[in-house]
Amino acid sequence: MAETLDWAQALVELNQLELEPSVINDTLGTLLKYQDDIARIQGSEAARILAQVKTELAASAAR
Numbered sequence: 001m002a003e004t005l006d007w008a009q010a011l012v013e014l015n016q017l018e019l020e021p022s023v024i025n026d027t028l029g030t031l032l033k034y035q036d037d038i039a040r041i042q043g044s045e046a047a048r049i050l051a052q053v054k055t056e057l058a059a060s061a062a063r
Helices: 002-013 021-031 035-041 044-062
Strands: none
Touching (some): 002 021, 021 035, 021 044, 035 044
8 A cells, every 4th residue: 555655656757647657667665575576567567557457447337
């Protein structure tokens, strides 16, 4: 939970109004504790997760 709050604070301080893969990559260190986890999520995996979340949010809003 603390990491999520730290990540949200980092995004606010960076004035990020929308998540983009590059922003996620640049801020993963505040969200994830271990370098192995960061390496696993960076790049195309971050972009894939973001696309999935955006799709789910759009579907939810359409209901």
